[in-house]
Amino acid sequence: MSIATATATTATTAATVGPSPAAATSKRTRAWLVLLLAGIFEVGYALAVGGSQGFTVLPWSIVAVVFFLLTLLALSISLRTIDVGIGYAVWAGIGAVGAALLGPVFFPETLTLGKAAWLALIIGGVVWLKLSDRPTAESTER
Amino acid sequence: MHWLYLAIAVVFEVAVAVSAGKAQGFTRLGWSVATLVSGGIATYVLSLALITFEVGVGYAIWTSAAGVGIVFLGALFFGQRLDWRKLLGIAAVIAGVVGLQLTGTA
Numbered sequence: 001m002s003i004a005t006a007t008a009t010t011a012t013t014a015a016t017v018g019p020s021p022a023a024a025t026s027k028r029t030r031a032w033l034v035l036l037l038a039g040i041f042e043v044g045y046a047l048a049v050g051g052s053q054g055f056t057v058l059p060w061s062i063v064a065v066v067f068f069l070l071t072l073l074a075l076s077i078s079l080r081t082i083d084v085g086i087g088y089a090v091w092a093g094i095g096a097v098g099a100a101l102l103g104p105v106f107f108p109e110t111l112t113l114g115k116a117a118w119l120a121l122i123i124g125g126v127v128w129l130k131l132s133d134r135p136t137a138e139s140t141e142r
Numbered sequence: 143m144h145w146l147y148l149a150i151a152v153v154f155e156v157a158v159a160v161s162a163g164k165a166q167g168f169t170r171l172g173w174s175v176a177t178l179v180s181g182g183i184a185t186y187v188l189s190l191a192l193i194t195f196e197v198g199v200g201y202a203i204w205t206s207a208a209g210v211g212i213v214f215l216g217a218l219f220f221g222q223r224l225d226w227r228k229l230l231g232i233a234a235v236i237a238g239v240v241g242l243q244l245t246g247t248a
Contacts, residue, residue, distance in 0.1 A: 045185075046197060046201040047197060049185055049188055049189045049192060049197075049201075050189070050192040050196075050197030050200070050201070051197075052189050053189070053193055054186075054189050054190045054193050055186060055189055064185065064189070068181065068182075068185055072162070072177070072178075072181065076162070076165075076167050076168055077167075079167070080167055084163075088209075092205050092206075092209065095201070095205060096198075096201060096202045096205055096206070099197055099198045099201040099202065100198030100199075100201075100202060101198070102198075103196055103197040103198035104198075106197075107196070107197060109196040109197065109198065111198065112247075114245055114247070115199070115242065115245070115247045117241075118238045118239075118241040118242045118245065118247070119198065119199065119202050119238065119242070120238075121234050121235075121237055121238035121241065122202050122203065122206045122234070122235050122238030122239060122242075123202055123206070123238075124234060125206060125231045125232070125233070125234025125235035125237075125238060126205060126206035126209040126210075126231065126235055128227070128230065128231040128234065129209050129210065129213060129228060129231030129232065129235070130209060132225070132227035132228050132231060133212070133213055133216070133222075133228065
């Protein structure tokens with residue numbers, strides 16, 4: 001990129017900074033995509049931690065550490081825009097449902113109807129809990 | 143033994159939530175380090191529990207129990223109200239864990 005183009009880009013960016021509704025919408029969309037990504041990373045984290053067998057299997061252990069950092073990073077970025085209670089609920093929900101569904105794909109596990117029902121109650125319970133755990137006015141101040 | 147590992151992992155996961163909140167998007171160094179350290183310990187102990195637990199079952203119980211722990215902590219030390227909605231969520235989590243155990247899947 002030439003210096004002239006770079007300057008022009010900076011000028012455009014500077015012009016769009018401020019209370020533009022379009023920019024706010026795209027920021028929210030991006031935050032939700034990052035949150036979705038954080039949920040997917042969390043599924044990978046759960047599966048890898050399980051596969052690591054107490055961190056004795058090297059490949060799974062490395063994958064677990066990488067996903068651990070990725071999920072924390074993505075979650076913290078998305079929570080700058082998305083409400084903490086809603087963000088945590090979606091993230092935990094994706095992680096737990098994904099781990100339950102994909103566990104049998106990667107490991108010698110089975111997901112019976114009964115097990116799925118109890119898991120749904122647990123996961124539904126924690127998602128509900130996070131949604132009703134509204135932060136107080138004090139804790140939302142930045 | 144795997145229930146003990148899971149319980150220890152839950153305690154450290156609650157510590158992760160508390161320190162991650164204080165780290166404010168990883169802008170405060172001390173709390174960011176605390177988040178990573180407690181997350182590392184929680185992860186390792188969880189991996190020990192998951193040697194016995196199936197991944198889907200162990201992970202769901204772990205993350206949900208931590209969620210319950212965070213709500214209790216908020217009510218005990220941070221003055222947050224424990225209303226009927228939260229109690230309903232906690233009851234669902236407990237019922238689910240008991241159900242899994244009674245059916246012999248946890």
